[in-house]
Amino acid sequence: MNPNARQSDSLPAPGADALAQSEALTTLIRDKIADAGGWLPFDRYMELALYAPGLGYYSGGAMKFGRRAEDGSDFVTxxxxxxxxxxxxxxxxxxxxxxxxxxxxxxxxxxxxxxxxxxxxxxxxxxxxxxxxxxxxxxxxxxxxxxxxxxxxxxxxxxxxxxxxxxxxxxxxxxxxxxxxxAMPVRLVVRKLGAWHERGVVELNGRFAFDDHPLSGDPLVATIDAAIDAANDEPFVEYVTETHEAALAFTKTVxxxxxxxxxxxxxxxxxRHEFYHAQRATGTLMCHYRHRAHGDPFLYPGLQDITAHVEFTGIAExxxxxxxxxxxxxxxxxxxxxxxxxxxxxxxxxxxxxxxxxxxxxxxxxxxxxxxxxxxxxxxxxxxxxxxxxxxxxxxxxxxx
The missing domain is CATH 3.40.50.12710 (Rossmann fold)
Incomplete structure (x- = not known):
């Protein structure tokens, strides 16, 4: 069984064909992690999970859109x-x-x-x-x-x-x-004791897991730092958030x-001033599976949606x-x-x-x-x-x- 298919008791299990697709995608991602030296940036993981040709959530055959879980869908638009x-x-x-x-x-x-x-x-x-x-x-x-x-x-x-x-x-x-x-890939960044790290994906004991690497010299970090401090009365020792380079690039292209x-x-x-509020100190990353929201992006790779809220000030700029x-x-x-x-x-x-x-x-x-x-x-x-x-x-x- 796919070790990353750690089913929650509250979530229905996929069928055999869906699990086979997820296993194939898991193998592909595992190979990409190895090729990258054992650590893959989260935005690259998210890109593969959603868009890997024939295997990703949006490029594969999952139902995705619908009114209820019984029809095999994951969310309604x-x-x-x-x-x-x-x-x-x-x-x-x-x-x-x-x-x-x-x-x-x-x-x-x-x-x-x-x-x-x-x-x-x-x-x-x-x-x-x-x-x-x-x-x-x-x-x-x-x-x-x-x-x-x-x-x-x-x-x-x-x-x-x-x-x-x-x-x-x-x-x-x-x-x-x-x-x-x-639905565009996001980077995950985390501030720990005043120092910024980028959150990536590793394989640990046969499963995908988060691992943080020090991050410095990124001009976007200064913008995030200022936005967090401006949106909150108290400084945060730890703050997890997303950066939206893919969405910003897409907006510019369009x-x-x-x-x-x-x-x-x-x-x-x-x-921006609401996006970096204290209420979102753990980030906005969210997954959708059978009309239920949860926070595990490693559950059933390729069979669930992975998403993050949009920071609209950056989009406007x-x-x-x-x-x-x-x-x-x-x-x-x-x-x-x-x-x-x-x-x-x-x-x-x-x-x-x-x-x-x-x-x-x-x-x-x-x-x-x-x-x-x-x-x-x-x-x-x-x-x-x-x-x-x-x-x-x-x-x-x-x-x-």
């Missing part, structure tokens, strides 16, 4: 929760297309294709002229699911959809990334690629550094309310209880502070859009970044 999310998001997308004079949409990490299908139909219903809907996704398995979803839900619009293997050097239109930034239009990123996280404008930053609840989600809900007849009540319950989860409404944020960048969008007209928190 807003587009899976309710079609009203896509129908509402389509409104600021349409406004950005019109304001920038562009006609193309690009989505990163399109999951099951629910968001794409919903946006395609909503843009059509809004009479928004658009030429193409491009999807960038590393997973061949997910591409097939996306294709099947779009052909089933929006067959008359499927011809507008294309899948890209690489980013174009330039793009004019609207870019969408829903829960993309949080904003550089964008010649005209807007880029929307929707994810969970905080601005990365985009602005490219010359893009910060279009807005706010909570998901405020963004959706400004965009008219209650109007979209009102299109469903309340007398039709079987349709209206589930839709209303889903909207409550999207907006509630106790659910997704406050933890999830929306940040957007633009080029060639002079005014703000209606979705950021009130409650914009750009000043908090």
């Amino acid at each position: 807003a587009p899976e929760l309710s079609p009203l999310f896509a129908a509402t998001l389509a409104r600021p997308v349409a406004q950005a297309l019109e304001a920038s004079g562009t006609r193309d949409v690009m989505e990163f990490g399109a999951g099951t294709g629910k968001l794409a299908a919903g946006l395609l139909k909503a843009l059509r219903d809004l009479d928004v002229p658009f030429d193409s809907y491009s999807i960038v996704d590393l997973s061949g398995e997910l591409r097939e699911r996306q294709r099947a979803t779009i052909e089933a839900d929006a067959p008359e619009l499927a011809a507008k959809v294309k899948w890209l293997d690489a980013l174009p050097p330039a793009f004019a239109g609207v870019v969408i990334g829903n829960e993309v930034l949080d 904003c550089t690629m964008l010649t005209r239009g807007a880029a929307f990123f929707i994810d969970y996280g905080f601005p 990365a985009g602005v550094e490219t010359g893009a404008d910060l279009l807005g930053f706010t909570s998901q609840a405020r963004f959706l309310m400004n965009a008219g989600i209650t109007d979209v809900l009102s299109d469903i007849d309340p007398v039709d209880v079987k349709r209206f009540l589930p839709a209303a319950n889903a909207v409550q989860k999207l907006l509630s502070e106790a659910e997704m409404g406050e933890l999830f944020k929306v940040i957007a960048f633009s080029r060639g859009i002079e005014d703000t969008l209606s979705a950021f007209a009130t409650g914009d928190r750009s000043h908090t970044l």
